[in-house]
Every structure is written in C-alpha cells, then in structure tokens.
Amino acid sequence: MVFAPLHIGKLQLASCVLMAPMVGLSTRPFRILARRHGCALTAAEMVSSEYLVRSEPSDREAHRVLEEEHPTALQIVGARPAVMVEAAAMLVDLGADVLDVNMGCPVRRIVKGGGGAALMKDPALAASIIAGIKARVDVPVTAKMRAGWEHGGQEAIVLARALEDAGVDAITVHARTREDRHRGAPLLCVLRAVKDAVSIPVIGNGGISTPADAVTMLTRSGCDGVMIGRAAVGDVWIFERIAAFLATGREPGPPSGETRAETLCLHLRLLIEEEGEKKAVILFRKCIPHYLKGIPGAREARQRLCSAGSAEEVTRTARQLLAPGS
Ligand SMILES: Cc1cc2nc3c(=O)[nH]c(=O)nc-3n(C[C@H](O)[C@H](O)[C@H](O)COP(=O)(O)O)c2cc1C
Known part of the structure; x- marks a missing residue:
C-alpha cells in the first residue's frame, strides 16, 4: 500500500x-x-x-x-x-x-x-x-x-x-x-x-x-x-x-541509549537558548520522565536527573544513566 x-x-x-x-x-x-x-x-x-x-x-x-x-x-x-x-x-x-x-x-x-x-x-x-x-x-x-x-x-x-x-x-x-x-x-x-x-x-x-x-x-x-x-x-x-x-514496510528499531541521552541533552540546550540555564533546568524536570518511559530503573534515574541543579549535571547524569560506557 x-x-x-x-x-x-x-x-x-x-x-x-x-x-x-x-x-x-x-x-x-x-x-x-x-x-x-x-x-x-x-x-x-x-x-x-x-x-x-x-x-x-x-x-x-x-x-x-x-x-x-x-x-x-x-x-x-x-x-x-x-x-x-x-x-x-x-x-x-x-x-x-x-x-x-x-x-x-x-x-x-x-x-x-x-x-x-x-x-x-x-x-x-x-x-x-x-x-x-x-x-x-x-x-x-x-x-x-x-x-x-x-x-x-x-x-x-x-x-x-x-x-x-x-x-x-x-x-x-x-x-x-x-x-x-x-x-x-x-x-x-x-x-x-x-x-x-x-x-x-x-x-x-x-x-x-x-x-x-x-x-x-x-x-x-x-x-x-x-x-x-x-x-x-x-x-x-x-x-x-x-x-x-x-x-x-519496515520499522527502524528503538533509539539506542546514547541517542536517547544525546537527544535529552539537546532538548535541554534548546530550552536554555529560550529561557536561560537556571529556568530551563527547572522547566526541563517536566520533560525528564517522558524520556525515561519504559526504561529499567526509570524511577531512580528520574530522581537523580530531577535533582540535578545545573545543565552540566543533567547532561553528565543523563549520559551515565542512559549511555553507560559510551
Ligand atoms: C496537554 C494537551 C494540550 C493540547 N493542546 C491543544 C492545542 O493547543 N490545540 C489543539 O488543537 N489541540 C490540542 N490538544 C489535542 C491534541 O492536539 C490531540 O488532538 C490529542 O492529544 C489527541 O491526539 P493523541 O491521542 O495523539 O495525543 C492538546 C492535547 C493535550 C494532551
């Protein structure tokens, strides 16, 4: 079709x-x-x-x-x-x-x-x-x-x-x-x-x-x-x-952990361009659970990412959690 x-x-x-x-x-x-x-x-x-x-x-x-x-x-x-x-x-x-x-x-x-x-x-x-x-x-x-x-x-x-x-x-x-x-x-x-x-x-x-x-x-x-x-x-x-x-007729596989982490980080960077870092880091907490849907250990990952106080900390933690070893 x-x-x-x-x-x-x-x-x-x-x-x-x-x-x-x-x-x-x-x-x-x-x-x-x-x-x-x-x-x-x-x-x-x-x-x-x-x-x-x-x-x-x-x-x-x-x-x-x-x-x-x-x-x-x-x-x-x-x-x-x-x-x-x-x-x-x-x-x-x-x-x-x-x-x-x-x-x-x-x-x-x-x-x-x-x-x-x-x-x-x-x-x-x-x-x-x-x-x-x-x-x-x-x-x-x-x-x-x-x-x-x-x-x-x-x-x-x-x-x-x-x-x-x-x-x-x-x-x-x-x-x-x-x-x-x-x-x-x-x-x-x-x-x-x-x-x-x-x-x-x-x-x-x-x-x-x-x-x-x-x-x-x-x-x-x-x-x-x-x-x-x-x-x-x-x-x-x-x-x-x-x-x-x-x-x-073919479906690409789900994104790798690395892709997921990098997209999350890019989303935050784009939000910082709009709102400045301090406000963006707080606003982004609303987005974090969506990126963790269906991931093992999502609850703990959410707690760690949502308590991060700077963009650098969110980025580092996201990479550690979603793309360990990359
Ligand atoms: C939080 C939220 C906000 C929405 N805001 C709008 C809107 O501004 N304009 C609009 O036409 N529809 C709005 N909708 C309806 C969506 O465009 C869409 O029609 C609806 O979510 C059904 O699609 P979905 O089942 O794929 O989510 C909103 C839906 C949600 C959940």
Missing part, C-alpha cells in the same frame, strides 16, 4: 506524518527535535486571537517561527471573525507556513466564549471565520475539529462540508468527541465519513502510538495523513519510525 506525502494547498510536505498542537508540550525545542526526526509539519500550541490582537509586537515575537522549524503550523483559537482574521495575519507575519483554526478544544472557558469545539455547533460562523482568513492570508488555512460534540452527532460532517465550501485547504479530525476529551479509541468510522464527505485532504488524529496504529487509521478511514500527539512526547523518534514504516 502506498502512503503518499501530503500536500496542503500549495505546501508539499515530505511525508504524511504530522505533529499535533499541544499546550505546554509542543514547545519550540520539541518542534525543532521533531523536525530533525522526520516530522513533516510541526505545530505550536493554540494562541488566543483576543490576546494576539491586544498584544505588543515584542510579546508576539515569542511565537516567531525560526529557520530550523519550518514548515510549522501556528494555531489560533477564538470566535469573533474580525479578530480571528487579524490574529491569523499576525501569525502569518511571524512565519506560519500553515494557519490552523482550533475547532476542537473542549476546555469550558474556550467553549463558553464560542471558540474551540463550540464552533462545531455553529458551522456558519466557523465557515465565515475560514472565509475571512482565506481572503486575508496567502498560506494554506486548515481547521482542527473533533469527531463530534458527543457520540452519534453529525457535526463533523456538516462542519467539514461548510469549511470546504469556505475554502479551507485541509481538515484535521481528532477522532474523539468533545465529551470523550482525550480518552478512548479513535472513531475511525466518523473519520471515514468526513473523508467521504469532502475532497480536500483529511488528517486523522487520536490514539496513534505505533506505526501499526498509523497504518490502521490511514487504511480504515482513507485519511490522507496522520497527526501524532502525546505518543511523541519523550519519543520524537516516533515520526521517523512511522514515516519509514509507511515508506518501506
């Missing part, structure tokens, strides 16, 4: 394996690492359109896409069309290769304001947001939605058609409903129904943690690409494992 590289509007990607936007997780260091390890399109966490239009230009610089990150999708969340259009234009000025609109966030504060998953209940408003953004920016525009508001709903199909008519270039479906949040198996039948309802590319997301999961989603739903979220945290190699499996 051939899994073609994905194109979104005029943007041709190297494969059909993409990163999911995740607040607090899809940070710039993570995006840079993912690009180096086979992710065809990275994604930054959602940004409030209301915040963006009120922000100072200097504050917006935090969202700038750096040279080594491209191609990257930047995502906005909100519900007021004029504000969304303005915010979209700002993110494109900051280097977004794709402008994504969040239509799936289930968080109450966002939904109450009419944004995120609430847009699934108002396809006319959602379509007007997309049409406004399409008229303003010259990069591909995508939307990321849920499989529905709750089980059995038809919102995803209705919304997908409305967005296609409004000119959206691709749709991502997190194949769980708003009420599922992040639990449960992906609803591949809903993904299939969305794919059958439109002729633009459809990207499937939800619950992929192995190359076999990716193949199941692609073949059972007919979707054009897959988006990986939580499984990539601490395992950026998942992008190249899936891409290689889709291209050759």
Whole structure:
C-alpha cells in the first residue's frame, strides 16, 4: 500500500506524518527535535486571537517561527471573525507556513466564549471565520475539529462540508468527541465519513502510538495523513519510525541509549537558548520522565536527573544513566 506525502494547498510536505498542537508540550525545542526526526509539519500550541490582537509586537515575537522549524503550523483559537482574521495575519507575519483554526478544544472557558469545539455547533460562523482568513492570508488555512460534540452527532460532517465550501485547504479530525476529551479509541468510522464527505485532504488524529496504529487509521478511514500527539512526547523518534514504516514496510528499531541521552541533552540546550540555564533546568524536570518511559530503573534515574541543579549535571547524569560506557 502506498502512503503518499501530503500536500496542503500549495505546501508539499515530505511525508504524511504530522505533529499535533499541544499546550505546554509542543514547545519550540520539541518542534525543532521533531523536525530533525522526520516530522513533516510541526505545530505550536493554540494562541488566543483576543490576546494576539491586544498584544505588543515584542510579546508576539515569542511565537516567531525560526529557520530550523519550518514548515510549522501556528494555531489560533477564538470566535469573533474580525479578530480571528487579524490574529491569523499576525501569525502569518511571524512565519506560519500553515494557519490552523482550533475547532476542537473542549476546555469550558474556550467553549463558553464560542471558540474551540463550540464552533462545531455553529458551522456558519466557523465557515465565515475560514472565509475571512482565506481572503486575508496567502498560506494554506486548515481547521482542527473533533469527531463530534458527543457520540452519534453529525457535526463533523456538516462542519467539514461548510469549511470546504469556505475554502479551507485541509481538515484535521481528532477522532474523539468533545465529551470523550482525550480518552478512548479513535472513531475511525466518523473519520471515514468526513473523508467521504469532502475532497480536500483529511488528517486523522487520536490514539496513534505505533506505526501499526498509523497504518490502521490511514487504511480504515482513507485519511490522507496522520497527526501524532502525546505518543511523541519523550519519543520524537516516533515520526521517523512511522514515516519509514509507511515508506518501506519496515520499522527502524528503538533509539539506542546514547541517542536517547544525546537527544535529552539537546532538548535541554534548546530550552536554555529560550529561557536561560537556571529556568530551563527547572522547566526541563517536566520533560525528564517522558524520556525515561519504559526504561529499567526509570524511577531512580528520574530522581537523580530531577535533582540535578545545573545543565552540566543533567547532561553528565543523563549520559551515565542512559549511555553507560559510551
Ligand atoms: C496537554 C494537551 C494540550 C493540547 N493542546 C491543544 C492545542 O493547543 N490545540 C489543539 O488543537 N489541540 C490540542 N490538544 C489535542 C491534541 O492536539 C490531540 O488532538 C490529542 O492529544 C489527541 O491526539 P493523541 O491521542 O495523539 O495525543 C492538546 C492535547 C493535550 C494532551
């Protein structure tokens, strides 16, 4: 079976394996690492359109896409069309290769304001947001939605058609409903129904943690690409494992201890560039357990790495623990 590289509007990607936007997780260091390890399109966490239009230009610089990150999708969340259009234009000025609109966030504060998953209940408003953004920016525009508001709903199909008519270039479906949040198996039948309802590319997301999961989603739903979220945290190699499996039918082995240690150290160095050493060492403690998933002695390793007080100590300890003798 051939899994073609994905194109979104005029943007041709190297494969059909993409990163999911995740607040607090899809940070710039993570995006840079993912690009180096086979992710065809990275994604930054959602940004409030209301915040963006009120922000100072200097504050917006935090969202700038750096040279080594491209191609990257930047995502906005909100519900007021004029504000969304303005915010979209700002993110494109900051280097977004794709402008994504969040239509799936289930968080109450966002939904109450009419944004995120609430847009699934108002396809006319959602379509007007997309049409406004399409008229303003010259990069591909995508939307990321849920499989529905709750089980059995038809919102995803209705919304997908409305967005296609409004000119959206691709749709991502997190194949769980708003009420599922992040639990449960992906609803591949809903993904299939969305794919059958439109002729633009459809990207499937939800619950992929192995190359076999990716193949199941692609073949059972007919979707054009897959988006990986939580499984990539601490395992950026998942992008190249899936891409290689889709291209050759063979899965590369897991990373060696040395690769794991060096990637952990690089992640910390990239974080230091952003935050300075003192803050980065503390922030990085959140990332450490992810790098130790499934490793013998993970608990003790976590304690030692999390109590390290400097970048040099984290680096030395990581090499000792993960790549002894190298
Ligand atoms: C901590 C966290 C933050 C998230 N933030 C966003 C976000 O900013 N925008 C968005 O569209 N989805 C967000 N999501 C949803 C993910 O993009 C993705 O749809 C979801 O995790 C399902 O994919 P997975 O099962 O591969 O993790 C978030 C998910 C998590 C766990």
